[in-house]
Amino acid sequence: MARPMTGAQIVVQALKDQGVDTVFGYPGGAVLPIYDEIFQQSDIRHILVRHEQGAVHAAEGYARSTGKPGVVLVTSGPGATNAVTGLTDALMDSIPLVVLTGQVPTFMIGSDAFQEADTIGITRPCTKMNWLVKETDQLGPRIHEAFHVATSGRPGPVLIDIPKDVQFADGMYEDRAETDKGHYHPRVEGDSDAIDALVTAMETAQKPVFYTGGGVINSGDEASQLLRELVAATGFPITSTLMGLGAYPASGEHWLGMLGMHGLYEANLAMHDCDLMINIGARFDDRITGRIDAFSPHSIKAHIDIDPSSINKVIRVDIPILGDVTHVLREVLARWTARGGKTETAALKAWWEQISEWQSVRCLSYRRSKKTIKPQHALERLEALTQHRKDDRYICTEVGQHQMWAAQYLGFEHPNLWMTSGGLGTMGYGLPASVGAQIAHPDALVINVAGEASWLMNMQEMGTAVQYRLPIKQFILNNERLGMVRQWQELLHGERYSHSWSEALPDFVKLAEAFGCKGIRVSDPADLDDAIQEMLDYDGPVIMDCLVEKHENCFPMIPSGKAHNEMLLGEADTQGVIDSKGSVLV
Amino acid sequence: MSALHIKQGATSHSAYNLRPNFSDTVETHTLTVLVDNEPGVLARVIGLFSGRGYNIESLTVAEVDHTGHHSRITIVTTGTPQVIEQIKAQLSRIVPVHRVNDLTVEGPSVERELALLKVEGKGEHRVEALRLADIFRAKVVDSTLTSFVFEITGTPEKIDAFSELMRPLGLVELARTGVAALARSGE
Known part of the structure; x- marks a missing residue:
């Protein structure tokens, strides 16, 4: 039944009808009518961030940790342009978001009005879809369609630009049920012949490997469950991308660890030497493949993906299966079982023996120190001291060395516990994402593993954490360097450390006090456990300044332009390993 | 691993088709x-x-x-x-x-483009332009004592050929619509 309402009322009502409980936002002139409506209700909680980029990353953290779409409300002009980084981040990592932006009144659009920006034009390449709504009656259907598009198929951010006069004007609101969802209905069932081909390949594979990605997590809890069943049933080894960590438990017996540029030796060599690669919801990112023409040269490749443009984009696959991971895995498992669950037992045994040989290299070992805290050691201790909280321990990261170390040294038993900026690599993602995750899970343990440089990029969001009493733990591995940049300069640019150090850093303990939260500093390895415990025990937000070894490099590493089997394992001679062709790659 | 029997078209109702080769031919x-x-x-x-x-x-x-x-x-x-x-x-x-x-891979299709050409000239050039226009079945849609505007429809190659011939005869301006195309009907 259609009901008369103002545009602003329609916005709030439509969000309620979509089951939205939280909106991350920042008010401004062009969204005041909507903020007025938010003030007059109590079903939707508005979280006031300190910068619009923080709102979008917080909504990403909320979405990634709950599986529900994140909602953002910001004003026109600078409000919208500040959201662009977050939108691009969400697009690259397939995070469902609905972002509402205010716009100048329709009759002023195009006049270079105050705080006017061509939001639709600017955000077109960084959203899955966006709309300018010029008629109040269209607001309801558009918002409902936006949620449908954001969460269907390959999820992503969508944006609705709402001029201020449209918010004020009277219109009719149509309920969610009455709204036509349009023609956008991506295919979810996999092709039957292709699934049969995959099962046949699995039955005859001598050296198979599952290579899974964020698509498993986006497909929902059932996908992770089915993946675990399939791995258990087949006994195949499994590795995952950065985005897919947690879909298969790190404690699982078939787990090889993360693959890719800083992935584990055994995972990358299994990818290189396998004869059957089963890609489930990953996209052959360049951080995964290394040199394309040397990528897993002898394997049959199957690829399950809901996005047709991901298939055959980078790597040509032999068994493409277009569909939703849950649907496809259910079918694969059913047929596999129905056909008797055959495997090449002897060959698999030999394959596992080969893998354990690689595992015995112990690629994550590092030189320990009694004098300085090694960042790897700090993460190992964090892992050990939070072992009992692994079911509700949410880890966010910023971007850089600490991110890779976190992925290597922390284990995830469930999906949705790990939030990191994978595709875009956005420094400044972690702190606001931890705000969003803690808002969604008030009683959980939420830790942002950060580097000091990344952390400073959105540190204003500590104000948000204090305002809403969010006990987020900012675990800063402070090496006073832009660690990953420094590492590349050491390996590629003749140790000329151009602008890769953090000079004039704030005193993080005093900074914490200035924000009204707790600051802890630790620099002696002997004090590390106590400091981490103090951080965990404190009931409130904490900034932990963990002073670590300044020149530690992140290994293993596949240098740019090299193949998986050419990875560097440690501090051995790393000079000149990347040729000039490789150095143009990032 | 030759147990795979994937034929081209096996996934014909998917959104992609399995091309036999990934050649470098443009x-x-x-x-x-x-x-x-x-x-x-x-x-x-x-x-x-x-x-x-x-x-x-x-x-x-x-x-x-x-x-x-x-x-x-x-x-x-x-x-x-x-x-x-x-x-x-x-x-x-x-x-x-x-x-x-x-349309290039989904069976036979027809492609057409329309172009307007302004040709300025005198004497023998004018006559020659009209003669060629007749051969190409181009129509005169505007005329002055020193110019014609021709309208021509056809494949892009035909329009290329016609405009190349008009160039030495006084082609001063050319407007092309771009290609419109349809698949042919039936079997």
């Missing part, structure tokens, strides 16, 4: 894209091509269904088979896109 393909006629949809399509570095040789767009508000975009593009497949997949996942057809 092919020219004519794609038609049926879209919702809403603001920004053309920018979305063009932005995809520029943002991802694909070529556009020709592009035409107009609303073809006034009641359903659908527009048909005809794009002539070039690329290796892998790039062409990627373009089609990228186009298909744009939300307001209903359908993408590759």
Whole structure:
């Protein structure tokens, strides 16, 4: 039944009808009518961030940790342009978001009005879809369609630009049920012949490997469950991308660890030497493949993906299966079982023996120190001291060395516990994402593993954490360097450390006090456990300044332009390993 | 691992087709894209091509269904088979896109383009221009004592040929619509 309402009322009502409980936002002139409506209700909680980029990353953290779409409300002009980084981040990592932006009144659009920006034009390449709504009656259907598009198929951010006069004007609101969802209905069932081909390949594979990605997590809890069943049933080894960590438990017996540029030796060599690669919801990112023409040269490749443009984009696959991971895995498992669950037992045994040989290299070992805290050691201790909280321990990261170390040294038993900026690599993602995750899970343990440089990029969001009493733990591995940049300069640019150090850093303990939260500093390895415990025990937000070894490099590493089997394992001679062709790659 | 029996077309009702080879040969393909006629949809399509570095040789767009508000975009593009497949997949996942057809691989099709040519000249040049126009079945749609405007319809190659002939005869301005294309009917 259609009901008369103002545009602003329609916005709030439509969000309620979509089951939205939280909106991350920042008010401004062009969204005041909507903020007025938010003030007059109590079903939707508005979280006031300190910068619009923080709102979008917080909504990403909320979405990634709950599986529900994140909602953002910001004003026109600078409000919208500040959201662009977050939108691009969400697009690259397939995070469902609905972002509402205010716009100048329709009759002023195009006049270079105050705080006017061509939001639709600017955000077109960084959203899955966006709309300018010029008629109040269209607001309801558009918002409902936006949620449908954001969460269907390959999820992503969508944006609705709402001029201020449209918010004020009277219109009719149509309920969610009455709204036509349009023609956008991506295919979810996999092709039957292709699934049969995959099962046949699995039955005859001598050296198979599952290579899974964020698509498993986006497909929902059932996908992770089915993946675990399939791995258990087949006994195949499994590795995952950065985005897919947690879909298969790190404690699982078939787990090889993360693959890719800083992935584990055994995972990358299994990818290189396998004869059957089963890609489930990953996209052959360049951080995964290394040199394309040397990528897993002898394997049959199957690829399950809901996005047709991901298939055959980078790597040509032999068994493409277009569909939703849950649907496809259910079918694969059913047929596999129905056909008797055959495997090449002897060959698999030999394959596992080969893998354990690689595992015995112990690629994550590092030189320990009694004098300085090694960042790897700090993460190992964090892992050990939070072992009992692994079911509700949410880890966010910023971007850089600490991110890779976190992925290597922390284990995830469930999906949705790990939030990191994978595709875009956005420094400044972690702190606001931890705000969003803690808002969604008030009683959980939420830790942002950060580097000091990344952390400073959105540190204003500590104000948000204090305002809403969010006990987020900012675990800063402070090496006073832009660690990953420094590492590349050491390996590629003749140790000329151009602008890769953090000079004039704030005193993080005093900074914490200035924000009204707790600051802890630790620099002696002997004090590390106590400091981490103090951080965990404190009931409130904490900034932990963990002073670590300044020149530690992140290994293993596949240098740019090299193949998986050419990875560097440690501090051995790393000079000149990347040729000039490789150095143009990032 | 030869147990795989994937035939071309085995996944014909998927959104991609299994091409036999991934050669480096650059092919020219004519794609038609049926879209919702809403603001920004053309920018979305063009932005995809520029943002991802694909070529556009020709592009035409107009609303073809006034009641359903659908527009048909005809794009002539070039690329290796892998790039062409990627373009089609990228186009298909744009939300307001209903359908993408590759007329170059989906059976016989017809392609037509319209061009207007202004040719200025005197004496023998004028006569020769008219004679060639007759051969190419171009129409005179405007005439002064010193100029003609010709209208010609045909394949892009025919228009290329005609305009090359007109160049020494005084071609001063050329407007082309870009290619419109349809699949032929039936079997």
